[in-house]
Amino acid sequence: MSNQAAWIPSKGARLEVKESPLTKPAPGEVLIKNHVIALNPIDNKIQDLGIVVQTYPFVLGFEVAGEVVEVGEGVTRFKKGDRVVGLAVALRNQNVAHAAYQLFTICIERATAHIPDGIPYANAAVLPIGLATAAAGIYEPNYLAQPAPGQSVGDASSAKKSILIWGGSSVVGISAIQLAAASGWTIVSTASPKNHELVRSLGATHVFDYSDPDVVAKILKAVEGTTLIGVYDAISDPTTSVKSAEVVHASGGGKLIATTSGGYERSGAVLLGDVARTEPPVWIGVWREFLEERLKDGKFKAKPEPIIVEGGLEKIQEALDLLKKGVSAAKVVVKL
Ligand SMILES: NC(=O)c1ccc[n+]([C@@H]2O[C@H](COP(=O)([O-])OP(=O)(O)OC[C@H]3O[C@@H](n4cnc5c(N)ncnc54)[C@H](OP(=O)(O)O)[C@@H]3O)[C@@H](O)[C@H]2O)c1
Structure with missing residues (x-):
C-alpha cells in the first residue's frame, strides 16, 4: 500500500x-x-x-x-x-x-x-462536520440546551420548547434540525422555498423564506405558546446574525444564539480547538450513542x-x- x-x-x-x-x-x-x-x-x-x-x-x-x-x-x-x-x-x-x-x-x-x-x-x-458542529453548538454545557440525543430522550415538556434553526437547508442546519427533532422540540427554520419540503421532512415544524421581509414576524408567530430555547444560526453571516438577534430581542431577550462563525479555533471546540467544553465533547456522545443506531433505523438521514x-x-x-x-x-x- x-x-x-x-x-x-x-x-x-x-x-x-x-x-x-x-x-x-x-x-x-x-x-x-x-x-x-x-x-x-x-x-x-x-x-x-x-x-x-x-x-x-x-x-x-x-x-x-x-x-x-x-x-x-x-x-x-x-x-x-x-x-x-x-x-x-x-x-x-x-x-x-x-x-x-x-x-x-x-x-x-x-x-x-x-x-x-x-x-x-x-x-x-x-x-461528519455538520453533525459535530450542530451537536456542539446546541448541546455543549452553557450553549442552548441539554441533554443531547443519545444521552437521554426528550421529556414530556419537550414539545413546548422551540428552537429557531436559521439556514435549515445548509449542511450544518440539516444536522441541527435532525438533532433538535430527536430532542422533541418545535423547530422553526429558514430556507429558500425550493427547500422547504426537505427541511420539513427532516423534522422542522415551520419553515420560512429567509428573504421574506416579514420573516422575523412569521417566526415570532410560529413560536407563540412555546418557550424559545435559543437560536442556532447555521449560516452566521452579518444578515443572519441581525435577524437572529431581532427574534431573540422580540421574544423577550435572554436567549443564546449559537453561531458557526466564531473563529476557526473556537468553532473547533467541536474537536479541533482548545476550548473543548466537556471531555469527551458532547458530539462524541452523539456520534457513538446516537448516530449509528439512528442511521440504521432511518430516523437520522x-x-x-x-x-x-x-x-x-x-x-x-x-x-x-x-x-x-x-x-x-x-x-x-x-x-x-
Ligand atoms: N464552526 C465550525 O466548526 C463550522 C463547521 C462547519 C461549517 N461552518 C460554517 O458554517 C457555515 C455553513 O456551512 P455549511 O457547510 O452548512 O454551508 P452550505 O451548506 O454550503 O451553505 C449553503 C446553504 O446555505 C443556505 N443559506 C445561504 N444563505 C442563507 C441565509 N441568508 N439564510 C438561510 N440560509 C442560507 C442555502 O440555503 P438555500 O439554498 O435554501 O437558499 C444553502 O442550502 C459556513 O460559514 C461554514 O464555514 C463552521
Whole structure:
C-alpha cells in the first residue's frame, strides 16, 4: 500500500497531488482507505486566507468515508473491512496523517462510525462536520440546551420548547434540525422555498423564506405558546446574525444564539480547538450513542444529497472551486 495526498504546498497555493506518508494507527485510532472525501466551505477559506495551517506543505480536509484497513491497539468497535465514516482532525493536531484529502486517513476511533448497509459512501460522507458542529453548538454545557440525543430522550415538556434553526437547508442546519427533532422540540427554520419540503421532512415544524421581509414576524408567530430555547444560526453571516438577534430581542431577550462563525479555533471546540467544553465533547456522545443506531433505523438521514465529483485526488481543487460558487441543500464530495 502506498499513499498520495492533494497537498496545499504553501499559503494560498492551489492543491497538488503528490506522495504522502502512510502512517500506522496509534492506540485508539483507525486507518481508513478512503472511497469518498467531502469538502467544506472552511477548506476554501483556509486556502484563500492562509489561516489555521501552521506549517506548509499541509493536507486539508475533514470528512472521509471508506473501509477500515487497520486498527490501533485497544480498538474493538471496528475491524478490517468495516464500512465507516470519519471526522479527520489534522487541523487540530497539525498531523497530515489525520487529513482527509488523501487515499488513506487516520481517524480517532471515537470520531468514526459504521455506515449501515444501503447507505452509499458518498451519502455518509456528508455527515461528519455538520453533525459535530450542530451537536456542539446546541448541546455543549452553557450553549442552548441539554441533554443531547443519545444521552437521554426528550421529556414530556419537550414539545413546548422551540428552537429557531436559521439556514435549515445548509449542511450544518440539516444536522441541527435532525438533532433538535430527536430532542422533541418545535423547530422553526429558514430556507429558500425550493427547500422547504426537505427541511420539513427532516423534522422542522415551520419553515420560512429567509428573504421574506416579514420573516422575523412569521417566526415570532410560529413560536407563540412555546418557550424559545435559543437560536442556532447555521449560516452566521452579518444578515443572519441581525435577524437572529431581532427574534431573540422580540421574544423577550435572554436567549443564546449559537453561531458557526466564531473563529476557526473556537468553532473547533467541536474537536479541533482548545476550548473543548466537556471531555469527551458532547458530539462524541452523539456520534457513538446516537448516530449509528439512528442511521440504521432511518430516523437520522444522511442528508443533504451529495454532488459527486468523479476523478480522485486530482479533482479536489476543481471540486473546491465548485463549492465556492455556492450550493443549495447539497454537499460536494469527491470519489476516489
Ligand atoms: N464552526 C465550525 O466548526 C463550522 C463547521 C462547519 C461549517 N461552518 C460554517 O458554517 C457555515 C455553513 O456551512 P455549511 O457547510 O452548512 O454551508 P452550505 O451548506 O454550503 O451553505 C449553503 C446553504 O446555505 C443556505 N443559506 C445561504 N444563505 C442563507 C441565509 N441568508 N439564510 C438561510 N440560509 C442560507 C442555502 O440555503 P438555500 O439554498 O435554501 O437558499 C444553502 O442550502 C459556513 O460559514 C461554514 O464555514 C463552521
